[in-house]
Amino acid sequence: MKPIVLHGHERAITKIRYNKEGDLLFSSSKDNIPNVWYSVNGERLGTFNGHNGAIWSIDCNWDSTKVVTGGADNSMRIWDLQTGKEIANVLTNTAVRTVTFSYSGKLIYYTTDAVMKFPSENIVIDISCPSHLKGDDNVARFPSGQHKPTAALWGDLDRSLITGHINGSVSKWDLKMPNEKLISVDQHKKQINDMQFNSDETMILTASSDNTAKLFDADTLKHLKTYKTERPVNSAAISPIRDHVVLGGGQEAMQVTTTSAREGKFEARFYHLVFEEEFARVKGHFGPINSVAFHPDGKSYASGGEDGLVRIHTFDPSYFDFDFEY
Numbered sequence: 001m002k003p004i005v006l007h008g009h010e011r012a013i014t015k016i017r018y019n020k021e022g023d024l025l026f027s028s029s030k031d032n033i034p035n036v037w038y039s040v041n042g043e044r045l046g047t048f049n050g051h052n053g054a055i056w057s058i059d060c061n062w063d064s065t066k067v068v069t070g071g072a073d074n075s076m077r078i079w080d081l082q083t084g085k086e087i088a089n090v091l092t093n094t095a096v097r098t099v100t101f102s103y104s105g106k107l108i109y110y111t112t113d114a115v116m117k118f119p120s121e122n123i124v125i126d127i128s129c130p131s132h133l134k135g136d137d138n139v140a141r142f143p144s145g146q147h148k149p150t151a152a153l154w155g156d157l158d159r160s161l162i163t164g165h166i167n168g169s170v171s172k173w174d175l176k177m178p179n180e181k182l183i184s185v186d187q188h189k190k191q192i193n194d195m196q197f198n199s200d201e202t203m204i205l206t207a208s209s210d211n212t213a214k215l216f217d218a219d220t221l222k223h224l225k226t227y228k229t230e231r232p233v234n235s236a237a238i239s240p241i242r243d244h245v246v247l248g249g250g251q252e253a254m255q256v257t258t259t260s261a262r263e264g265k266f267e268a269r270f271y272h273l274v275f276e277e278e279f280a281r282v283k284g285h286f287g288p289i290n291s292v293a294f295h296p297d298g299k300s301y302a303s304g305g306e307d308g309l310v311r312i313h314t315f316d317p318s319y320f321d322f323d324f325e326y
């Protein structure tokens with residue numbers, strides 16, 4: 001694998017995400033300025049300027065016309081992808097932890113942190129309503145309970161919301177009856193750091209600080225598989241074309257030894273989706289990996305690290321020949 005290394009951020013990468021076609025790669029960081037890149041050559045297409053704090057989450061809508069970001073400056077912002085201009089700045093009481101476009105791109109679901117008198121909340125807005133973009137109204141707004149969401153997804157073609165919490169539980173809510181939790185499962189022992197669908201959205205992969213990633217049925221949240229490591233898992237993704245998952249993580253920044261950091265020893269780990277067995281590692285980052293994503297064509301994947309770098313790895317032909325013996 002010959003990686004392309006993207007040098008555009010001054011601080012830790014918090015999230016990377018491909019658009020639907022995979023020609024663009026978005027990166028958010030603690031440095032306040034989200035970037036968008038051409039995934040084929042790593043050239044930077046542009047930046048989104050305006051936030052005044054760490055960005056925790058970024059997403060692009062299905063037709064690649066709009067980008068949404070949320071972060072520590074208590075705002076959720078919508079951007080025009082073509083021009084890079086800010087379309088809306090929705091102010092919140094506390095930091096925005098997760099933000100995601102609905103499947104149709106009409107709605108945005110975001111979650112906020114709890115601070116002092118402000119509870120952690122789940123909020124859904126319709127981006128065609130001016131009052132929603134001012135933060136005055138919404139489609140749904142409900143408290144997320146004692147333990148804040150740290151990862152969130154739309155489910156069932158925009159009919160439900162799926163939240164992963166700081167206490168490790170994963171819950172599903174019906175958008176029409178948002179005060180009633182549909183399902184909740186407690187398979188993880190620590191914080192959920194990331195949740196991603198497989199390509200047909202029938203399964204969800206969770207990444208947790210309890211050193212595991214787990215596969216769930218997206219409909220029932222039935223637990224299916226577990227991928228074990230010795231380190232907190234910050235992010236995990238499912239290949240769109242092979243029965244593979246990739247896990248990124250690492251120890252807390254404080255515990256990183258200078259040698260392992262200097263040598264770029266932080267590894268993405270590949271597991272077989274069904275057999276739960278690790279079969280490959282890819283080195284390169286100089287600190288824990290915070291976010292991983294497969295290109296929608298499955299021929300490459302990207303990782304974003306605590307070292308502020310984004311690495312795009314194209315798989316060797318041998319990757320496609322390799323098979324587990326059944």
Ligand SMILES: *[C@@H]1O[C@H](CO)[C@@H](O)[C@H](O)[C@H]1NC(C)=O
Nearest residue numbers: 144145146147165167169186
């Ligand atoms: C985890 O937190 C959520 C949200 O506050 C709550 O609904 C769930 O019951 C909690 N799970 C456990 C095991 O405490």
